[in-house]
Amino acid sequence: MTHKILVIDDEEKMCWALERALSQEGYQVVTATRGLQGIELAKKTEPSLVILDLKMPDIGGIEVLKQIKEINSNLPVIMITAHGSIDTAIEAMKIGATDYITKPFKLEEIKLQITKALHLFNSENQLNLTQQELGNKYGKIVGQCDAIKEVALLIRQVAKTGATVLITGESGTGKEVAAVEIHKASNRADRPFIAVNCAALPEQLLESELFGHERGAFTGATTKKKGRFEIADKGTILLDEIGEMPISMQA
Known part of the structure; x- marks a missing residue:
């Protein structure tokens, strides 16, 4: 394109x-x-x-x-x-x-x-990916080694809960794939999966992008803007590269 x-x-x-x-x-x-x-x-x-x-x-x-x-x-x-x-x-x-x-x-x-x-x-433009689209994009985690089996087991276990999950690992090891698999295995699978690249958002824009704002909330706010958390309501939100966010926002 x-x-x-x-x-x-x-x-x-x-x-x-x-x-x-x-x-x-x-x-x-x-x-x-x-x-x-x-x-x-x-x-x-x-x-x-x-x-x-x-x-x-x-x-x-x-x-x-x-x-x-x-x-x-x-x-x-x-x-x-x-x-x-x-x-x-x-x-x-x-x-x-x-x-x-x-x-x-x-x-x-x-x-x-x-x-x-x-x-x-x-x-x-891809915020509301359907379950089928998620499957086509990422597929399932594959592998037979003990480490992969342990990851797959952990995914199934945490997917049953509503807990916040911290996924760590080197770049390219499949953290977002794991997040998608958790979403697909949860009771939220038919709700939105929203991925936010925190490192790509300017600091001044983070709060408005994540939480949105009402019309008239500040000078120049002529329209209501939904935040990513509201869009992900009852679904899953992935805060990718959260360590790159300012400490004040992380808190």
Whole structure:
């Protein structure tokens, strides 16, 4: 699948540079040099991600963000800001922006942010995996050694409980597979399985992403947002890379 990226920036050189660099990465890029033009393109082109400058000549970046979120509340938006506007950028994240980057920035930096944001976008679109889809994606744990048999036994045992489970292991050893198997073997199997990559979420966005917020909860909160815990109600939530979360959030 080719992702379409909408760049909204009044600097034509910035639009050109991003279009050239991101096109080389395989993205389809659409650009706008005015906020209102960007809003119209967001409606017509259905982008996978928006890169939005905070300062626009015709309409402020915050207002553009609000209108884009009304079009598609799940659409990831990366804000571009000058160093002195970081507080405003954080305000934008409370409204629904996925992340922000300060000028000047290296192309590799924004490419990394795009990858993370699209990962979140794809996760959002796959939140309510059915039991069959989970089975197709992960299959069953296979193996005949004593260690694998012990893991399979532990999965069956903890699946019968409603206890919180801590899964540890080296990268690539199948922690998420084990989490899915616990879900499938539990009495919550017909409810949602929600995986959250905590390492991919900016610190300023964690609380809103996990717990959501009500309309009017803070300045700029124009719509109600369900948190991942609410979406996973009566199901299972996997907090992947929880050790990367700030200590205050872990508590």
